Amino acid sequence: MPTVAELYKKDLDKLLKPGIHFLDGNTATAEGAVTAGCRFYAGYPITPSNEIAEYMSYRLPQVGGKFIQMEDEIASIAAVLGASAAGVKSMTATSGPGFSLMQENIGLGSMLEIPAVIVDVMRAGPSTGIPTLLGQGDILQAKYGSHGDYEIVAYLPANPQEAFDFTIKAFNTAEKYRVVAVVLSDQLVGHMYGKVRVPEFDEIEIVERPKPTVPPDQYLPYDSKYLVPPMAIAGTGYRVNNESLTHTDKGYPTTDKDASFKLVMRLVRKIRENEKEIAEWEEYLLDDAEYVIVSYGSTSGSVRRAIKVLRTQGYRVGLLRPKTAWPFPGWVVENLASRGVQKFITVEVNMGKMYHVVREFSRGVPVEHIPYAPGYIPDPDYVMSNVKKVIEG
Amino acid sequence: MSTEVEVATTGIKVELPKAYDDIKDLIRIDRLPHIWCPGCGLGILLKLLARAIKNSGIPIEKHVIVTGIGCTGRIGGYLRLDAYHVTHGRAIPFAVGLKMANPELEVTVVGGDGDILAIGGNHFIHAARRNDDINVIIVNNFIYGMTGGQYSPTTPKGAKTTTSPYGHFENPFNVPLLAYAAGASYVARWSVLHQNELYQSLLEMFRVKGFAVIEVLSPCIIYTDRNAMGDAVDFMKVIKERSTIDHNANLADIDIDFSMKKIVLGNFVKRERPVSYG
Amino acid sequence: MALIQQDEAWFMRRLVNLHKMKRPVGKILVNPDLCKDCRFCIEFCPNNVLEESKDVNFKGYHYPVVKPGKELDCVACRMCEKICPEFAITIISEEYITYDKYYGVSRHAHGG
Ligand SMILES: Cc1ncc(C[n+]2csc(CCOP(=O)(O)OP(=O)(O)O)c2C)c(N)n1
Ligand code: SF4
Ligand code: SF4
Ligand code: SF4
Numbered sequence: 001m002p003t004v005a006e007l008y009k010k011d012l013d014k015l016l017k018p019g020i021h022f023l024d025g026n027t028a029t030a031e032g033a034v035t036a037g038c039r040f041y042a043g044y045p046i047t048p049s050n051e052i053a054e055y056m057s058y059r060l061p062q063v064g065g066k067f068i069q070m071e072d073e074i075a076s077i078a079a080v081l082g083a084s085a086a087g088v089k090s091m092t093a094t095s096g097p098g099f100s101l102m103q104e105n106i107g108l109g110s111m112l113e114i115p116a117v118i119v120d121v122m123r124a125g126p127s128t129g130i131p132t133l134l135g136q137g138d139i140l141q142a143k144y145g146s147h148g149d150y151e152i153v154a155y156l157p158a159n160p161q162e163a164f165d166f167t168i169k170a171f172n173t174a175e176k177y178r179v180v181a182v183v184l185s186d187q188l189v190g191h192m193y194g195k196v197r198v199p200e201f202d203e204i205e206i207v208e209r210p211k212p213t214v215p216p217d218q219y220l221p222y223d224s225k226y227l228v229p230p231m232a233i234a235g236t237g238y239r240v241n242n243e244s245l246t247h248t249d250k251g252y253p254t255t256d257k258d259a260s261f262k263l264v265m266r267l268v269r270k271i272r273e274n275e276k277e278i279a280e281w282e283e284y285l286l287d288d289a290e291y292v293i294v295s296y297g298s299t300s301g302s303v304r305r306a307i308k309v310l311r312t313q314g315y316r317v318g319l320l321r322p323k324t325a326w327p328f329p330g331w332v333v334e335n336l337a338s339r340g341v342q343k344f345i346t347v348e349v350n351m352g353k354m355y356h357v358v359r360e361f362s363r364g365v366p367v368e369h370i371p372y373a374p375g376y377i378p379d380p381d382y383v384m385s386n387v388k389k390v391i392e393g
Numbered sequence: 394m395s396t397e398v399e400v401a402t403t404g405i406k407v408e409l410p411k412a413y414d415d416i417k418d419l420i421r422i423d424r425l426p427h428i429w430c431p432g433c434g435l436g437i438l439l440k441l442l443a444r445a446i447k448n449s450g451i452p453i454e455k456h457v458i459v460t461g462i463g464c465t466g467r468i469g470g471y472l473r474l475d476a477y478h479v480t481h482g483r484a485i486p487f488a489v490g491l492k493m494a495n496p497e498l499e500v501t502v503v504g505g506d507g508d509i510l511a512i513g514g515n516h517f518i519h520a521a522r523r524n525d526d527i528n529v530i531i532v533n534n535f536i537y538g539m540t541g542g543q544y545s546p547t548t549p550k551g552a553k554t555t556t557s558p559y560g561h562f563e564n565p566f567n568v569p570l571l572a573y574a575a576g577a578s579y580v581a582r583w584s585v586l587h588q589n590e591l592y593q594s595l596l597e598m599f600r601v602k603g604f605a606v607i608e609v610l611s612p613c614i615i616y617t618d619r620n621a622m623g624d625a626v627d628f629m630k631v632i633k634e635r636s637t638i639d640h641n642a643n644l645a646d647i648d649i650d651f652s653m654k655k656i657v658l659g660n661f662v663k664r665e666r667p668v669s670y671g
Numbered sequence: 672m673a674l675i676q677q678d679e680a681w682f683m684r685r686l687v688n689l690h691k692m693k694r695p696v697g698k699i700l701v702n703p704d705l706c707k708d709c710r711f712c713i714e715f716c717p718n719n720v721l722e723e724s725k726d727v728n729f730k731g732y733h734y735p736v737v738k739p740g741k742e743l744d745c746v747a748c749r750m751c752e753k754i755c756p757e758f759a760i761t762i763i764s765e766e767y768i769t770y771d772k773y774y775g776v777s778r779h780a781h782g783g
Binding site for chain 3: 405407408409410411412413420425426427429430431432433434435436437439440586588624625626629630
């Protein structure tokens, strides 16, 4: 796999230098994108994601990229898909209301198989909610928000370092599988300052979308012989029809039973069959845990602290922290359930989202959710007392 | 030499007549006959657009067509070009992304009046305001064709549609005026009957730097049926008899009302305006 | 009245150099399978050369055919070709006809 050092040779001095930096999560996300090769940004202002757009408007021109503030989020994601179709790695950033507006075109990106990255800095909802405070309510929307069957990939950074790293990963996965990748950050991660270590440029691997190797007359844009067909870039002479209607391998609209099913199958298989390769998670004190707390993003910091204290009091609790919401590492939950875990407890800032996902894999082991949605993460005391309540029944 | 291709859906062999040898490379012959109704004007536009692209002087592989959803949106699928059939109303922002990412591309959006001016209306005025260097062909058939004849932003007051059974209560857009006011560099209105003028206008659109808009009046039998206007032939005859060409028309004065008594066509606007990101 | 005047004009010209004056005569090619019977070609032909076929194509549409007696009336103006939304009708304009021949045939057709 090529690295940043090889791919962006002439830009290296313009990238954030390897070494330690002190950044907020939103800036780290933006720098991660620039390091990953993102050279186009389209977005619409929304708190608490604004720092990403503002930083990109300043940063992209320095590296030969382009920034545009569109008329709304629908236009933003459409422009991102257009720019990526023209061969430029592209991204947008938004928050709840904007993410809702983008859903239809997430389906478009999935159908046309155009790599794109969306950063959703989650805030409290529903509706306009509390723009300046946090929520973790977009987890299910990220996967199920658009109509029909498709798959996306979603990362869950918990701090500025991960905001940087996971944005690079999001670009790599988007390119590798030709999907929309979402970075599900949250208001706290976005505004939290922290240490960000930028690895040496020859340590950062970069994936680029598969390119056609055959001449135009033999090229099929949606060739079902591949799981991820090579992608022809607009203007390179392949002259293909990129079709949002259900289409054949050739890109022609179809209502044929077999062709339709084959297409939808491929769109989901490309992620489902590679879920073990894509999914990432962290296990904390799980080896002997009887009670497994599932938590992610900024909330997981508070949970980690609670676990430390609970352990000193003799509770055998541990943390499973998914780093990817999608694909969800369901088999890890399954293994824990088979191993004899007593209960799963989900701690997230919502009324129960990942809770449902954990239940899907818990093999009958009870799953309890600790509801919390006031715009803040629960503090360790709150987590501790509620976990104790769950354990003691 | 004409090419004979078997059509996947029907199994019949279709041959593109010799007269189309010049554009046979640009038409997806294996998809003919196209899906449009008998009497739909879109087939005429398809041929003219293919010819204009061929003779635009811009390499064919640099042309990109972006369309939204609707009968008009199907046009890209019949052109052997890089074509993107995207979501309803979103062709313009998708095109803006393409053009910004690769300014060498000649990006043309083709869409219906609903696609561009209703659901996509916001994108339309903002792209015109920025004067993004893309082309937009708005096929105005006065109705939503694809969904079965509901009223659109260009349906004249009084017209009957499936959602205005008592006659439409709203006023329509005056498309050239809107495009001009929003900032387009080039604005024209023609009809599919005005082949030569429309063809020249398409060529001009490719030469223009900035946001170029052509409103193309086109018959839709769903519209004429509902309004007892006869069939597509009768509609074309109305255009033939009532249209006048006035390149210097006062744009505020060129609404098309239900009676269609006055249809003003022309190349109305051509102006130098700075292009965004140019 | 007008018709008579026009006839007289033609008559005058016929007298002068009919055998020298020529015009293109178009060969009309129709691909019945592509036609959807919109009648644009029939209605907008300036010489009224075309009419609907009795037959139908594989989709059940009538397609244009040359009206009996109008075999030489197509002047290859290509209006039908240009206005056809379906690529179904095209014109080959390779031959010319002189007016003496045209009127000869014409008279014969009408007189018979
Ligand atoms: C988001 C969304 N809303 C509605 C539709 C349904 N729809 C498809 S085409 C269309 C309108 C087409 O009318 P117009 O744009 O005027 O094009 P025409 O078919 O007349 O060429 C609508 C409403 C859709 N596809 N997507
Ligand atoms: S519904 Fe109207 S616009 Fe659509 S194909 Fe038919 S005639 Fe054309
Ligand atoms: S070429 Fe002209 S004269 Fe001949 S059939 Fe067509 S429209 Fe009529
Ligand atoms: S114009 Fe074309 S489609 Fe219409 S009747 Fe004539 S040949 Fe057929």
